[in-house]
Amino acid sequence: MTRHPAQQSKNKFTIVHSLPHRLRLRCNLLHDPALDVDYLSALIESQPGVQNVRINRLASSIIIEFTQAHSGQNNTEALHNQILHTLNTLPGEAFLPDPERESGPDIMDVAGHIAAAAATPALPLPVKAGVSWFLALPTLVDGVRTLIERGLKIEVLDGTAKLFALLRGDYFTSNTVGALLKLGAYVEHSTENKTNDLLKNLLQPQVEEVRILRDEVESKIPFEQTSVGDQVVCGPGELVPVDGDVMRGEASINMSSVTGESVPVHIKPGDSVLSGGVIEDGRIVVRAEMVGSETSMARISNYLKKSLRDKSTSQRQTEALADKLVPLTFGAGLGIYALTGDASRAASVLTVDYSCAIKLATPVAVRSAMYVAGREGVILKGASALDSLARVDTVLFDKTGTLTKGQLAVTDVIPLHGMTENDFLSMAAGAEEHYAHPVAHAVVAEARKRKLPLPEASQVDFVVAHGVSAYVRDVRVLVGSRHFIHDDEQIDCSSADEQTDKLLGDGKSLLYVACNNQLAGIIGVRDELRHEARDMLRQLKTMGITRLVVLTGDHQRTAEALWAQLPELDEVHSELKPEDKARILKGFQNQGHKVAFVGDGVNDAPALLSADVGICMPSGADLARESAQVILMTEDIGGLALARAVSQKVESTLRHCLWSAVSINSLILAFASAGKLPAITAAALHNGSTIGILGYAAMRNRSTPQPKKPQPPKKTCAPIPSDDIDFSLAPITTGIEGVAPHAHVVG
Structure with a gap:
């Protein structure tokens, strides 16, 4: 040592x-x-x-x-x-x-007070008095300081109750009440700390060393020295330390600490892995894409650390109510003493405090619920997220990557003016290769699937929400929406109208490709609907969500095709720009709705920030994840229904805790005021009820709530004209295929 x-x-x-x-x-x-x-x-x-x-x-x-x-x-x-x-x-x-009370006493402090209370009757009077005043002094000083600095709070009640007992010479009561207060505070803070520990148990400790391959030689380096691009080796029993793509090998990975999935996932070359998973069997080499504080586990850790201090609006209102009840108890105690002159009865009244159970039940219930949600793959950023999610009545979805898988696939390649299909696709893929957009990825993936060469592109210019301009084989290639090609670049697209109408009628999105200021052809793409999307929408309806809305930049007919597959939707707004989503969201809020927005892209950040609750998918961009209050860690959109169920259960738990605390303490206060309860009994009943309420708050939210099973819809809703809604949107275009914004409303 x-x-x-x-x-x-x-x-x-x-x-x-x-x-x-x-x-x-x-x-x-x-x-x-x-x-x-x-x-x-x-x-x-x-x-x-x-x-x-x-x-x-x-x-x-x-x-x-x-x-x-x-x-x-x-x-x-x-x-x-x-x-x-x-x-x-x-x-x-x-x-x-806004610091309030310090942490509760440690176990030795509690044991000392209990021993002193038990020994009090056997002590000589001078020793008894000296010990009692000594033990009470910190409580008395704390009460005076609190009264001066913060007004009438629980510390003032505790100090006054002990002072009455000491002035009457009832040292046994003073010491016993003090021991009960210490014991109650210890159990209360221990319960709260255990709920914090539940959250911390979600965090896997970061590995200290990693094995990497450099020039096919395996070596160990400190975790902090890991860089993007390193080839990290992971074997049986080891924690995956980075986010990245599997380069070689196969393995079975337990991702329960990250996504909540209890069944191990089989990983093979080409698959993506997140940090925090544990290799159960096999060996893989991962190319690091995110390291250190950028990894998924580090981000989850950061979210949860911040959530430990979060207070919702409801929590602050509840605590304010609890604080208002302290003067009621204090006034009742002094009033009893003034009317009866009975200090013992007044001390009994002053041992009753509403605020303990009311204030401490909320963080205990919230953090237990956050642990359950995290275990199931849903990260809730604190009490505010739970509080707001329980009150939401309207959910807005960005279509791609939420209700759909976000993995677009090319369905049709239609060249014009004599180009072969492969040459046309190769030119488009060459221009799109470095464009970070789902449609671009789909085009490049289709070209690689056909084993076509990807020609080098130069002078690449990305036009946000429109498309890309590049020179491929000395030919200026434009790839993007009709608005981009036809309206912005003044290129005639009428030669493809017949094919366009057919593809749009099939619910496909369109990509226009022009070479040297002439339309070269169109590409049809489609996104597959998530298989669990319809059940999730029905579950939300059974849990009090009254309006389900889709906001998308896709063409009107593409949006209508989605609606035909999901008749549970109440509205579909198509051909929108990112700022239009936030504007429509604001329109719902102005009508008095509590709105949640579900998205995953950088362009969703304005809506995620404006919503009462922002919900981000696991593949969401950095800005979207930072903007959201709820993060789904699996690609199962059903996690949204689980999050809603958790939030409603917490709200119910806190309502029960509040009324239980008020009812029980009011009864104790009434009996103490009538002189039916001595101070020791009143203190024991008060602290016992507080501990019971905290135990209820902790245990009721430890189990995973099961969303109600949805009933099949009785009828299918069809779109009706958009004249039924007016959000005063200017005629704007965006998305893959755009003309003007549309909104369809089911009455």
Whole structure:
């Protein structure tokens, strides 16, 4: 064991003791009530090799335990220094903007108060009085400080109740009430901490070393040195440390910690893998696409760390109600004393507090629900997401990648003016090869499927929401929507009208290709509907969603073809620009609807931010994932129905907790006011009921709610003219095939 001299700076973490498997740190910063210990604990547990963290604010210390793999390494000192550096450079978000109560007492403090209460009757009077005042002093001081700084809060009630007992010389009551308060606080905070631990259990610790292939030679490097493009080797029992594509090998991967899927997934060359999965069988080589803080597991960790401090509007309103009930109890206690002069009866009244159960039940229930959702592959970013999702009555979907798989496939290749089909497709794929758009990917994939050469392209220019311009084999090639080719570039597209009408009638999207200012042909693409989409829409209807709407940039007839497949939809808006989606969403909100938006692209970010709840698919772009409050970690859109069910269950749980707390404590208050309950009994009943309510809040949300089974629709709705709705959209075009925005409404 080594000892380290303490540094002079009181706000610096220093090492007090260190062993290969255990580290103890000290810092006076832990006394700062604004320091978020939940955030601090999560931050430490995300460090390499950390197995367990215990924070003792009273002793200004942190004890960190490491895994056996870590304790056997030679770089222990370097990793300890890394933890020190992390703690001594805490970000601003580690501090709460509105700190309230500090963490509860530790078990030794509780045991001391219980022992003192039990020994009180046997002590001589002078000793009894001295011990009682000594034990009560922190509570009295805390009550005075709280009254001055924050007004009438629970600390004032506790201090006043003990003061009445001490002034009457009832030291046994004072010490017993103090022990019950300590025990109650300990159980309450332990329950809350356990729900935090449930969330933290979703986070796999980051691996410390990775095996990589360089020049076909396998070697180990620190995880922090992994770079994009590295070939990472993963074998049986190992954690996949990066996001990337499988280059070689096959394996069975358990992805339960990331997506919630309990059945191992078979992975082969060409498949994508996410960090956090565990190799159960086989060996693969993964080309790293995302490393470090960019990986899926790192992002999930970041979301959950932030969620530990999140408070919803309902939670703040509930806490405000609880605070308003404290003066009621305080006034009742003083009123009883003024009328009867009975300090014992007044002390009994003052031991009753509504706020404990009301305030603590919410984070316990919310975090238990977040754990259940995370286990099933749905990441909820805190209490606000749950609160808003429970109140949503309208869900808006971006079509591609949500209700459909987002994997467009080429269905028709129609060249014009004598070009062969393969030459035409090769030219288009050459221009589209470097364009990050689902349609471009589909064209390139079809060319590669046919084993066609992809000619080099130069002077490539991407026109957002329209298409691409490039020079291929010294020919200027334009690929994009009809609006882009016909309206912007003034190229006549009428020669393809007959083929266009047929493809659009089949519900396909169109891509126009022009060479040297002449239409060269059209390409038809179609996106496959998710098989679970219809059941999910029906489930949402059974759970109180009154309006289901699709917003898409596709042509009107493509959107109508989708509607024909999904008659559960209430509206379909087609040929929209990204900003139009946000505008339509705002229109629903102005009508008083609570709106959720489901999307996955960069162009969905405005709508995701504007919605009451933004929901992002797993393949969503970085900006979309950051903008959303709910992230589905699997490609199963059914996770949306699960998230709704979880949110409604939490809302129901919190409603039960609120009324239980109010009812039970009101009864205790009434009996205490009538002199039917001594202070010890009132305190025991109050703390017992609080613990029971917290247990209910924790356990009721530990099970996965099952969305109601939908009933088949009794009738199929058909589109009616768009004149029934007016969102005052200007005539605009976008998408693959665009003319003007359309909205179809089912009455």
